Every structure is written in C-alpha cells, then in structure tokens.
Amino acid sequence: MDSLAGTQSFYEDADDSRRKRTRLIVALVLIALALAAAYYAFSAGKGGAAGADGAAAGGAAGAAAVPSITVVTPGRQSVQSTIxxxxxxxxRREMPVGVAGEGGRVERVLVEPGQWVGAGQPLAVIDRSVQTQQAAGLAASIRVAQADANLAQAELERAEALVSRGFISKADMDRKRATRDAANARVRVAQAQYAEATARNDRLNIVAPAAGLVLTRDVEVGQIVGAGSGVLFRMARGxxxxxxxxxxxxxxxxxxxxxxxxxxxxxxxxxxxxxxxxxxxxxxxxxxxxxxxxxxxxxxxxxxxxxxxxxxxxxxAQAPLLPESAVQSGPEGNYVLIVDGKDTIRRRPVKVGTVTDGGVSIASGLDGSERVVVLAGAFLNVGDKVKPVVQKSSQ
Missing domain, CATH: 2.40.30.170 (Efflux pump adaptor protein, beta barrel domain)
Structure with missing residues (x-):
C-alpha cells in the first residue's frame, strides 16, 4: 500500500510541474504578441508621417529639377588662320667643298664642324714641297730670260750707234731687233709660266668659297686627296x-x-x-x-x-570663338551643345578651326548667334530642360 501511495504522489507532482511549464510558455507567447502589436502600431504611425513628408519633398524636388547651365553667345571675331x-x-644654301687643284697629302686641317669661317679662309693645308721647287725654277727662268733680253737690247743700241757710220748693214739691224723682241717674248713666257704655277699652288689648299658655318668634315691629316676625293667639307652659307x-x-x-x-x-x-x-x-x-x-x-x-x-x-578670318570646354568630340567628330528657344538641349556638329590662347575658333557649324553650353556638357543629354545663364563672350 505504501508503495502504491508513493507512486501516485510521484505522478501528481509531475502533472503539477507540466501545468506550470505550460502556463509559463503561454504567458511568454502573449507577451511576445503584445510587443509585436505595439511595434507594428508604432511603425505604421511613423510610416504615415514619412509618407506625408515624402509627398511634400517630391513636390519641391520636381520644382528644382531644371538645372541652371552657363551658356555663351560667341558672335563672330577676327581670328588668325594658322596651319x-x-x-x-x-x-638654306649648303656649300660642298672639295679639292679645286691637283691635290696632294693633307698636312693640316684647320677647322672643325660648328666653326664660323670667312670667305677664302683655308680649311685644310696640302703639302706643296714639290710645287714650291717648281715655282722657284720658273722664277729663275724669268731672270735668265730677262738677262737675255737686256743683252739683246744693249746690242741693238750699240748697232744703232754704228749704223750711221756705215759699219752695220740694215739687214743686221733687223736681225738684232728680232733678237731683242724674241728675248722680251721669252721673258713674258717665263712670267706666264711662273704665274700659272703660283696660281696652281694657291689652289692646293682647301678654302671656304664664302663666309659661313662649317657643318661637316670628311678629311684627316695625312690623307691623299685629289679631284676624285669628293666632298671634304660641307658649309652653310652665312x-x-x-x-x-x-x-x-x-x-x-x-x-x-x-x-x-x-x-x-x-x-x-x-x-x-x-x-x-x-x-x-x-x-x-x-x-x-x-x-x-x-x-x-x-x-x-x-x-x-x-x-x-x-x-x-x-x-x-571672322569666326565664332568658344572656350575649349565647350567643344566636345565623339565617334562622329566634334560637336557642341546648344540651348534652343524652348530651353532644351540640342546637339550641333561643328568643324574646329584654329586653336589659340583665347579659345577654339569654329570653322563651320555655328553662325555665332547660338547659345552654346560652356560647362557640364558631359552631364547633359539631348532633350534635357535647362535654365540658361548667359555669360559674356571674351573679346
């Protein structure tokens, strides 16, 4: 009997504990529902207020949606046409300089590229030891010929003193005059030969044909040069x-x-x-x-x-002049945005002319009376409504 009573008491305590847990769960659920209802009521009230505020703000935004855009009326200005x-x-006048004479071995080169020279100034010196001896021999031949001429002249003068006394025939006088004339001719021949040799020697050196700037040098000391050596120096005249x-x-x-x-x-x-x-x-x-x-x-x-x-x-030329910021480019070429009579953005293809410090001249596409968007063109679309603010064109 005691065992049965204990068992019954155990089951009664378990039922009582189960009932307490159930009541606690129900209470928690009710509290959660109450909090949810309160939160919902608060959110609904706030949303209504926000909706009213949004409607008011929307009306204000609609009124302020048209942006103010700076435009310029360029007119037509005098613009330098540049290419x-x-x-x-x-x-401008290049002068190739080579060997004018018979040439020879180069003894000295007197100039370098970048130097200024005067007309006739030597650029390189050619060895002339053989030519100098030849000229000396010709100078001696002049003196020999002159001595013969002097002797012939003296004999002629003595014969003229004797002809009146009959010691010299007229034929002898003619021979003496011919001898004197031949001797004078040989003097002139020797002088001409010496002058020719001197002139050749003077042409041995390579000289500047005119005053100017030496550009290149293609000759070295010890080089044998001649008529076939080609261009040894190049100069710019003046x-x-x-x-x-x-x-x-x-x-x-x-x-x-x-x-x-x-x-x-x-x-x-x-x-x-x-x-x-x-x-x-x-x-x-x-x-x-x-x-x-x-x-x-x-x-x-x-x-x-x-x-x-x-x-x-x-x-x-007379052309519209725009700031560089007003001209844009695309796949079709250059263009500008203009504001028409209804304050609407339009696109106008243009051909760009001269670019100067004052701006970009428009060769074609504008007549100068248009209202051209100066800035913010990249943020505008064709058909947008704007409020144009006219800027003075720079003159």
Missing part, C-alpha cells in the same frame, strides 16, 4: 637655315611667299621666327603633298637633319 606642320631642318615642310594640297593653296611662321625645334621650347621663301610649284601625285621652304635665321638649337614643328599664319 600646323612639321619638317626637317637643313642649310649660317642660314631652313625648314623643309611637306604640306597637304589644300593647305598649300593658303600659303604664299612671305608668310610668317614660328619654328619650334623638337626637344626645346624655343619659338624662332621664320618666313616662307619658296612654295613648291608641283604636287607629288602619290602623297598629294608639296614642299614649303621656310627661311630661319641661325640658332644653336637648329641642327641640319633635325626635326621641328612649324605654325604658319595664313591670314585672318
């Missing part, structure tokens, strides 16, 4: 240089003799003033280009064979 090209520097520029056929039509140019050698920031002195009368049928020769004064930065850029001023 950009490039080419090779060369001596140091004058030129730019040989190939230009397109269309640009060539705009260039005249006397056109001003600015030359910039590659690798430097120098701007050297030049002038077109010759325009090619023919066009290369393969390249459709012609040669323009631009005279440039001497400068240490100009080296024949070097490369240089050139900008030619081909005149002035």
């Amino acid at each position: 950009s090209t490039n080419g090779t520097i060369a001596a 140091g004058e240089m030129e730019l040989l520029a190939q230009m397109a056929e269309a640009d060539l039509q705009r260039v005249r003799v006397g056109t001003r140019a600015t030359i910039t050698p590659v690798g430097s920031n120098l701007n050297i003033a030049g002038q077109v002195w010759q325009v090619s009368p023919v066009i290369n049928p393969d390249t459709r280009q012609g040669m323009v020769r631009i005279a440039v004064p001497y400068s240490a930065a100009l080296r024949p064979g070097g490369f240089a850029d050139a900008r030619l001023v081909a005149g002035t």
Whole structure:
C-alpha cells in the first residue's frame, strides 16, 4: 500500500510541474504578441508621417529639377588662320667643298664642324714641297730670260750707234731687233709660266668659297686627296637655315611667299621666327603633298637633319570663338551643345578651326548667334530642360 501511495504522489507532482511549464510558455507567447502589436502600431504611425513628408519633398524636388547651365553667345571675331606642320631642318644654301687643284697629302686641317669661317679662309693645308721647287725654277727662268733680253737690247743700241757710220748693214739691224723682241717674248713666257704655277699652288689648299658655318668634315691629316676625293667639307652659307615642310594640297593653296611662321625645334621650347621663301610649284601625285621652304635665321638649337614643328599664319578670318570646354568630340567628330528657344538641349556638329590662347575658333557649324553650353556638357543629354545663364563672350 505504501508503495502504491508513493507512486501516485510521484505522478501528481509531475502533472503539477507540466501545468506550470505550460502556463509559463503561454504567458511568454502573449507577451511576445503584445510587443509585436505595439511595434507594428508604432511603425505604421511613423510610416504615415514619412509618407506625408515624402509627398511634400517630391513636390519641391520636381520644382528644382531644371538645372541652371552657363551658356555663351560667341558672335563672330577676327581670328588668325594658322596651319600646323612639321619638317626637317637643313642649310638654306649648303656649300660642298672639295679639292679645286691637283691635290696632294693633307698636312693640316684647320677647322672643325660648328666653326664660323670667312670667305677664302683655308680649311685644310696640302703639302706643296714639290710645287714650291717648281715655282722657284720658273722664277729663275724669268731672270735668265730677262738677262737675255737686256743683252739683246744693249746690242741693238750699240748697232744703232754704228749704223750711221756705215759699219752695220740694215739687214743686221733687223736681225738684232728680232733678237731683242724674241728675248722680251721669252721673258713674258717665263712670267706666264711662273704665274700659272703660283696660281696652281694657291689652289692646293682647301678654302671656304664664302663666309659661313662649317657643318661637316670628311678629311684627316695625312690623307691623299685629289679631284676624285669628293666632298671634304660641307658649309652653310652665312649660317642660314631652313625648314623643309611637306604640306597637304589644300593647305598649300593658303600659303604664299612671305608668310610668317614660328619654328619650334623638337626637344626645346624655343619659338624662332621664320618666313616662307619658296612654295613648291608641283604636287607629288602619290602623297598629294608639296614642299614649303621656310627661311630661319641661325640658332644653336637648329641642327641640319633635325626635326621641328612649324605654325604658319595664313591670314585672318571672322569666326565664332568658344572656350575649349565647350567643344566636345565623339565617334562622329566634334560637336557642341546648344540651348534652343524652348530651353532644351540640342546637339550641333561643328568643324574646329584654329586653336589659340583665347579659345577654339569654329570653322563651320555655328553662325555665332547660338547659345552654346560652356560647362557640364558631359552631364547633359539631348532633350534635357535647362535654365540658361548667359555669360559674356571674351573679346
């Protein structure tokens, strides 16, 4: 009986514990539901307020959606028409210098490339030991001939003193005069031969044909030179240089003799003033280009064979002038954005002309009366509504 009573008490305690756990779970669930309901009610109220605020803000944003854009009306201004090209520097009048005489062994070379020389100044000295002896022999022959001439003249004078006394016949007088004349002729022949030898000796040395700048030297001491030795020195007469520029056929039509140019050698920031002195009368049928020769004064930065850029001023023209920021480019070429009469963005293709410090000239596409977007063009689309703010065009 005691065992049965214990068992029954055990089961009653278990049921009582189960009931307590159930009531606790139900209470927790009810609390959770109450919190959820409260949170939902709070969120709904806040959302309604936010919706009202959003509607008000949306109306304000709609009013402020049209941006203010700076535009310019360029008009038409006087713009220098320039042509950009490039080419090779060369001596304007290059003088090749070689052997003018019979040549020989080079004893001394007196100049180096880069030196200035005067007209007739020796560039190299040729050995003339043999020629000097030959000239000395010819000079002696002049003295011998002169002595014979003097003797013939003295004999003629003595014969003339005796002819009146009948000691000398007229035939003898004629022979003596002929002897005197022949002796004088031999003197002149000897003098001519000596002068010829002296002139040849004077041509042995290699001299500058005119004043200028030595460009190259192709001779060394001890070298045997002659008429077939070719060019030994190259000179630029007066140091004058030129730019040989190939230009397109269309640009060539705009260039005249006397056109001003600015030359910039590659690798430097120098701007050297030049002038077109010759325009090619023919066009290369393969390249459709012609040669323009631009005279440039001497400068240490100009080296024949070097490369240089050139900008030619081909005149002035009336054209719209825009800031560089207003001109954009795309696959179809250059264009600008303009604002039409309804304050709407439109796209206008243009052809760019000369680029100057003042801006970019427009060769075609604008007449100058348009309202052109200056900035922020990359952020605008065709058809956008804008509020244009006109900026004064720089004059």
